Amino acid sequence: MLTTSKRAWGLVVLLMTVALMVGACAGVNAPAAAPAESGAPAAAVFKVGLVHPSPVTDAWSGQAPAAIERMRDELGAEIANVEVADPAGYEKAFSDFASQGYTLVIGHGFQYQDAAAKVSPDFPNTYFTTVGGDKTTANFAPIDLVPGYMQALYAMGVMAGEVSKTKQAAGFTLENPATKLPLEGFRQGFESIPGNTFSMIVLRDGNDIGAGKEAALQAMAGGADILIANANLAGDGVLQAVAEEGGDTVFAIGAVGDQTSKAPQNILASAPLNIPQALFAVAQAAKDGTFQGNSVRQFTVNDEGVYPFIYNPALADIVTPEMQALVDETIAKIKSGEIVVQ
Numbered sequence: 288m289l290t291t292s293k294r295a296w297g298l299v300v301l302l303m304t305v306a307l308m309v310g311a312c313a314g315v316n317a318p319a320a321a322p323a324e325s326g327a328p329a330a331a332v333f334k335v336g337l338v339h340p341s342p343v344t345d346a347w348s349g350q351a352p353a354a355i356e357r358m359r360d361e362l363g364a365e366i367a368n369v370e371v372a373d374p375a376g377y378e379k380a381f382s383d384f385a386s387q388g389y390t391l392v393i394g395h396g397f398q399y400q401d402a403a404a405k406v407s408p409d410f411p412n413t414y415f416t417t418v419g420g421d422k423t424t425a426n427f428a429p430i431d432l433v434p435g436y437m438q439a440l441y442a443m444g445v446m447a448g449e450v451s452k453t454k455q456a457a458g459f460t461l462e463n464p465a466t467k468l469p470l471e472g473f474r475q476g477f478e479s480i481p482g483n484t485f486s487m488i489v490l491r492d493g494n495d496i497g498a499g500k501e502a503a504l505q506a507m508a509g510g511a512d513i514l515i516a517n518a519n520l521a522g523d524g525v526l527q528a529v530a531e532e533g534g535d536t537v538f539a540i541g542a543v544g545d546q547t548s549k550a551p552q553n554i555l556a557s558a559p560l561n562i563p564q565a566l567f568a569v570a571q572a573a574k575d576g577t578f579q580g581n582s583v584r585q586f587t588v589n590d591e592g593v594y595p596f597i598y599n600p601a602l603a604d605i606v607t608p609e610m611q612a613l614v615d616e617t618i619a620k621i622k623s624g625e626i627v628v629q
Contacts, residue, residue, distance in 0.1 A: 333574050335359075336384030337368035338377070339395040341494055345520045346544035351395040351418075354563035358570045364390075372494070377402035385410035391573040393566060394418070397465035403427050414573045414580075418562060419465035425580040430565050433465060435587040436558075437472030439594040440515075441628045442617040443540050443558050444476025444485075446610050447513045450538065450555060454483045456513035457506035459525050461493050466517045469542070472628050473515055476617070486511065490521045499524025507537055515540040526550045538605075545597045555606050557597045564592050588618055 337355050339348040351368070358364040367389075371380045377394075381402050384392045390413065394403055397419030407415045407427040420429035447456060456477050458470040467489070474485040486509075488502050499521035503514055507528065514529055514537065516522030522542065529539045530550035539550055541557030565586055572578040586593050596614060598606050620626040 332365060332388070332390075333363060334365045334367075334387075334389040334391075335570060335573075336387075336389040336392045337366070337395060338371050338380045338384075338393065338399060339368060340370070340372050340398065341519050342370065343368075345523065346542070346546060347519050348395060349544060350560065350562040351393070351566075354566040354570075355393070357563050357567055361567075362570060362574055364570065364574075374398070378406055381406040381415065382409070385413040385415075389413055391416070391570055391578075393569075395562075397463055400429055403429075414578045416566075416569050418566070421583055423581045423583060426578075428569075428578065428580050428582050428584065430569060431583050431585045432560055432562070432565060432593070433468050434585055435590060435594050436469040436560060438588045438618070438621045438628045439558050439596070440469050440473040440540075440542070441476035441621065441626070442614045443515075443556065443596070444473040445479060445617050446476075446606070446614050447473075447515075447538075447540055447555065448477040448480035448483045449610065449613065450605060451477075451480075451483065451513045452536070453510045453512045454480075455486070455509070455511045456483070456515070457486045457488060457503070457509075457511040459488050459490055459499060459502060459506075459514070459516040459518050459522060461518050461521075462489050462491075466493075466519075470515065470517055473540070475628060477513070490518050493519030493521050495521050496524035496527070500528045503528035504532060507532060512537045513540070514538075515542055517542045523549060526554075529553045538602075541597075547597065547599050551599070551601055554599050555602055556599060559595060559597060561593045561595060565590075588621055 335355050335358050337351050339351050341348045343349050343352050355366040359366045369380055377399055381392055392415050394417035399417045400420030400422045403415040403417050404422040404424055407424045415427040417429040460467045460470050477483050477485045490498055503525040516525035526549040529537055530553055533553045538553050538555045541554050544559045545557045547554045588594050
């Protein structure tokens, strides 16, 4: 019995040894994962970091958290965000995320492009994008929403131009192409109505609500009865002035987000940017390994869902179905090339 047991045990050991050898060989011969097409390998954990310039309570920065939350819910991303308004901190914010193994780092604004362009070569396994910009690297590709937003605000300008009684409008912006150029689109639309004039007011600080309000009151005193602001938190000050002093003669167009609640009796319509839709496409590419560096992804009104319009039902007697149809007709002419906004 003892001899039989030794032989049986020897057989077991032999079988275990063979099994281990087969397993080892299988591991060596298993095919390697295909590399990402852009050259940046996918991280084991999909992580997305966001850098934004102002509190998430304002219309601009408030869009970005919604974007990364969708990435978390639909792409399984681990997400984090940080507010960085001081340019001295831009590079550190990008480097901090990249050094922690983040797959994608988003700078929510044109102003972050220099930092992304400088930092990205040091972290070839991380993708970078900014909302706005024209600089690129092998793993940095900004998205450009400005061309389409100029077109959308042109259509809003046409409608506002028909509503205005004084034939004067004022726009409030920052010294930043991403905020300024869309209002040039509004100007072109508003001034396409004969006799209309548009004034552009550049504010110094996008976080100064009081300065925005004071500038709006001055514009209203000068005869402007249509106001639009694309100026971060300072734009809230503009809408405060309209809500408090506009009565039933001064109106506003909401920009970037649905701003109806900030002046419910004075906002004719809002032209929000569906930034989450655009950034989600970038995140999907980063996760799939199809992210394309050395390029700028431009959006226009032909990109469905990125540039919606939201009309204020409280002012349906002013923004009539005919006015809304005018906006639709204008957008159709832009899509066909009959109207060129530039």
